[in-house]
Amino acid sequence: MHKIFTVAVLLMSVLMAGCTVALVGGAGVGGYAAGKDERSLGVISSDISITTRVKATLIKDEQIDAFDIDVDTYRGVVTLHGHVNNAAQLSRAIKLSKTVSDVKKIISKLIIIK
DSSP states (O other), X not given: OHHHHHHHHHHHHHHXXXXXXXXXXXXXXXXXXXXXXXXXXXXXXXXXXXXXXXXHHHHHOSSSOGGGEEEEEEXXXXXXXXXXXXXXXXXXXXXXXXXXXXXXXXXXXXXXXX
């Protein structure tokens, strides 16, 4: 139940962050953020969606502590940062991330700490 709540909070925070940019964009702040990133708003939105779905997939998994893994997406390429306890968790995190639709490639910067 705790993981479901966490996934819901994560999804809401990502979605709310997107809404903030959209709402404030008319005031120039969104234009400033878009000016700093050469991706179109559609690509940025897609990357945010991929990041959220990868993180949710990792959170749902019982064998991985997803809170030790950060997920970044750029043009469909997912980068996993953080740490895991063993090689099996590292492989599992990569494998699970590849199952998410629209993921083009996985770059693992995960380290094994035990």
